[in-house]
Amino acid sequence: MKKKTIASPIGPLAIYEDDKCIVEIKFDEETKANDTSELLDACEQQLSEYFKGERSEFSLPVELRGTDFQKQVWTELRKIPYGKTISYSELAIRLGDIKTIRAAGSANGKNKLPILIPCHRVIGKNGSLVGFAGGLYTKKWLLQREGAIPGEQIDLFPKS
Structure with missing residues (x-):
C-alpha cells in the first residue's frame, strides 16, 4: 500500500x-x-x-472496503449533490427503510473516503451538524466551502 x-x-x-x-x-x-x-x-x-472551490466532483478510482450494507450506504452518499445536505432519516429512506437509520448512520461514520464520498453532507434532521471523523469544525468548513450552509449563521449545537 x-x-x-x-x-x-x-x-x-x-x-x-x-x-x-x-x-x-x-x-x-x-x-x-x-x-x-x-x-x-x-x-x-x-x-x-x-x-479552492474549483472542483465539485472527483474522478478517481476508489475501492470501497466494507460490508455490502456499508457499500450501499457509501454509494448513496455519492448521489448527494455538491452544496446540498440530507438528514440521516432521509438517507435511511433513500436506502429503502427508515428503520435502518442507526445502521446507515454507523456506516456513514465508517466511510474511509471522506470528502471523496461526501459523508459530511449528512446532518441531523433539525439541521445540526452531528458526527464527523474529522471533527465538527471540519464538517462545518467543508459544508461552508460547498455553500451548503451559510457562513457564520449556523449553530453547531442548536437546541431542539
Whole structure:
C-alpha cells in the first residue's frame, strides 16, 4: 500500500492507494514517509482544486472496503449533490427503510473516503451538524466551502 500525506486547509490528510485505487483518507495524520504515484498525485491535485472551490466532483478510482450494507450506504452518499445536505432519516429512506437509520448512520461514520464520498453532507434532521471523523469544525468548513450552509449563521449545537 502506498501513502502520501498532504497539507490542506483542514489539516494534514493521509491518502492511501492500494492496487491502483484510492482506499482511504485519514484526517490529522502526518508522516515523513511519502510515496509517490500518478494516482496519489492526481488525488492531491483534485483535493487541492476542491479546497479552492474549483472542483465539485472527483474522478478517481476508489475501492470501497466494507460490508455490502456499508457499500450501499457509501454509494448513496455519492448521489448527494455538491452544496446540498440530507438528514440521516432521509438517507435511511433513500436506502429503502427508515428503520435502518442507526445502521446507515454507523456506516456513514465508517466511510474511509471522506470528502471523496461526501459523508459530511449528512446532518441531523433539525439541521445540526452531528458526527464527523474529522471533527465538527471540519464538517462545518467543508459544508461552508460547498455553500451548503451559510457562513457564520449556523449553530453547531442548536437546541431542539
